[in-house]
Amino acid sequence: MDILLEWFGYLARWGHVLTAITWIGTSFYFNWLDLSDRKPEVKTLMPNVQGQLHEMHGGSYYYHERYWPTEPPKRLLNHSGPAQLTFLTGLLLIVYIYWLGADVYLLDPSGNSPSLWVSILLSALILFLPYPIYDQVCKRTDNNVVVLVFSAVLILVTGYLALQFFSPRAAFVHVGAMLGTIMALNVHFVIVPNHIKMHTQVRNGELADLAYHKQAKRRSQHNNYYTLPVLFSMLSAHFPLAYGNDYGFLTLFMVMGGGFLLRYARNRKFVTDKTDLGAGLLAILFLAGGIALTYIPATGEVQDMSAFTSDEEKAAFEIVQQRCAVCHSARPTMEGFASAPAGVRFDTVAQMTALKDRIYTQAIAIDIMPPGNLTEMTDDERSRLGQWLISIGAKNLDE
Numbered sequence: 001m002d003i004l005l006e007w008f009g010y011l012a013r014w015g016h017v018l019t020a021i022t023w024i025g026t027s028f029y030f031n032w033l034d035l036s037d038r039k040p041e042v043k044t045l046m047p048n049v050q051g052q053l054h055e056m057h058g059g060s061y062y063y064h065e066r067y068w069p070t071e072p073p074k075r076l077l078n079h080s081g082p083a084q085l086t087f088l089t090g091l092l093l094i095v096y097i098y099w100l101g102a103d104v105y106l107l108d109p110s111g112n113s114p115s116l117w118v119s120i121l122l123s124a125l126i127l128f129l130p131y132p133i134y135d136q137v138c139k140r141t142d143n144n145v146v147v148l149v150f151s152a153v154l155i156l157v158t159g160y161l162a163l164q165f166f167s168p169r170a171a172f173v174h175v176g177a178m179l180g181t182i183m184a185l186n187v188h189f190v191i192v193p194n195h196i197k198m199h200t201q202v203r204n205g206e207l208a209d210l211a212y213h214k215q216a217k218r219r220s221q222h223n224n225y226y227t228l229p230v231l232f233s234m235l236s237a238h239f240p241l242a243y244g245n246d247y248g249f250l251t252l253f254m255v256m257g258g259g260f261l262l263r264y265a266r267n268r269k270f271v272t273d274k275t276d277l278g279a280g281l282l283a284i285l286f287l288a289g290g291i292a293l294t295y296i297p298a299t300g301e302v303q304d305m306s307a308f309t310s311d312e313e314k315a316a317f318e319i320v321q322q323r324c325a326v327c328h329s330a331r332p333t334m335e336g337f338a339s340a341p342a343g344v345r346f347d348t349v350a351q352m353t354a355l356k357d358r359i360y361t362q363a364i365a366i367d368i369m370p371p372g373n374l375t376e377m378t379d380d381e382r383s384r385l386g387q388w389l390i391s392i393g394a395k396n397l398d399e
């Protein structure tokens, strides 16, 4: 059963990445197509042609017309499947990793999280509460600057709050999942229904109402701008330096802002055929700001050396300081480690206690920490650490 469960995790991740690259690929492509086509210069094949474009790929020439049909085409393809599948596989992963594995992955290892159920409820709220608010903002104003400001505040506030009550890694992933949910619900509640309404009109022999086109296009462009920010946060499991510093929410905000600006610069280029140096420079400034924040040493917590409750606890703490905390600390001393790997810190007994099961699993049960036994932990130390862990109720998470 365990093996099957692990495979379920692999396959869900595989499926999620696969559907996400397909979705993002089509989103990027059609966004590029729309912004790059130009008013027709030669005779067109279809009626009401808005834009025309020639391109080359894989040894072939291609020709596109963007048009409003007067009769339904025989074969019409649409691209909403990958968006829906990305959302479903993403939700599956959130439930599997962060809800079913909440005590390991969702809760803050320093013990700052609310109870398990409240944390899971908060996780669900982060995912599903913002869309109705965003949707209202979009319905009340046509001004995309307002949507941009709304998104920036949403990212800052959610990032800040999530870092208060979730593990830093979970917090970063949740901000991305929140934006990803807005993107998927845009497809589900606005873009696809508008396509259906337009196509019903065409099938009834009318011209499609361009108000539907405008709404769908607008949401599709918002999605395009959310893509780079979401991708950063989805990969953040690999970025302990970004989520582990004292200003994680600002780092996330700056990098996401940089991603948005990069996209903006690219989109301007498609429209004008000129490089928008201003937007490009601002993007670099945002990224540099995010990087600069990670140079500020993390403060972290310090153990009160007179507060040990037993000799065994003190001995366990000392072993972990010598063999683990060189890497797993707010300020690692091991060369090559700028931040605590996986965001796991053992600067205090409280942190060790909160992570007792994971220490037991990694260092006692399966014996893979320290990696390659780099810090030369002895068998005697391993068994003493193991005895203390068992005495405080640690269990093997691999069983």
Ligand code: HEC
Pocket: 320, 323, 324, 325, 326, 327, 328, 334, 341, 342, 344, 355, 358, 359, 362, 363, 369, 370, 371, 374, 375, 377
């Ligand atoms: C040389 C640096 C180094 C040392 C020393 C080290 N670790 Fe790690 N540890 C890592 C790295 C790198 C990762 C991240 C692995 C990954 O992300 O897959 C990690 C990850 C972990 C994790 C998180 C894995 C999980 O998913 O639960 C735990 C727990 C852990 N280490 C415990 C320990 C313990 C306990 C010790 C001491 C006995 C120790 N480590 C010593 C580098 C180190």
